[in-house]
Amino acid sequence: MGRILAFIPLTIAAVFGGFFLWGLNPDRDPNNIPSVLISQPAPQFDLAAIEGLETPGLSRADLVDNAGPVIVNVFASWCVPCRAEHGILTQMVEKDGLRLFGINYKDKPEDATKWLAELGNPYEKIGSDLSGRAGIEWGLSGVPETFIVGPDGTVLFRYVGPVVGDEAIARFREALEQAGALPRGQNG
């Protein structure tokens, strides 16, 4: 009995050590809130087009009955990281032939129009979410956020923050592969 008791401090130290190791893991982001949307049907929303822009608005109906998975990107002209990921999303549309929809979050129409004129507009449709209400439906915590939605309108993947940098792009492309939007093993 005494022998076993002698191991208790060691066990406790090991348990705490395990916790600390988990907490110190640089890949763990405590701000990362798990989305309740994953594997759920895309939320109900119906957004008008950005005023003065020819790109049509976006609603839930656009995310259902597609031939393949589509990308939904929440962006704003006032969001600096959005500018950084814009080129990467554009490439996915132009090089990989993916379909990209946008939700313009709490943005002035004239600012958004100017931003898209300057950087290019890879979006097939853009809904203007002036009130941020559609953002709440999507469980948004900030911009940018990018979702992959399956052909039947099921949310398959959510990426919080800009898809910028090799690691983020690799993760996003892997999710696209898993969704069947990209052929497997073409990562790179």
Add this chain to the structure above:
Amino acid sequence: MRHVIIALFLLLPVMAFAVEPDEMLQDLVLEERARVISKELRCVVCQNQDIDSSNAGVARDLRILVRERLVAGDSDEEVIAFIHARYGDYVLMRPPFNASTLALWLAPFVLAVVSLLAGWAIILKSRRKGVVADFSEVEEAEIARFIDINTPKDN
């Protein structure tokens, strides 16, 4: 004068409300309910704050949404369920009791029981050993002598 200034500065944090006047409802009862609900909901940007005290944009949107739902006739539970459905368990300041939070809720009780049992076992063990109270005659004599030497004589 200095005391007044110090008192004013001490009052400052108490007065720092996040809820802006334009968000508040005319109906005082509904507004009070909204404040109570807001304190139960976590801000998703600044996670150690409830939305009632957060200045974040999303928190403001959620506060307005809470009030809208209340005006539409939702009960307190329905309002919380509405936001819970969109943001998950994270948005609740008091985590619900379910499979993933089992450890969180039960660990304090389990740890309390374990430590009480351990303490009890240790006390029992030390009692069982007891104090050796049987001295030999030689030892008894020595103790008596020791006490005798050290007892102050009154004279």
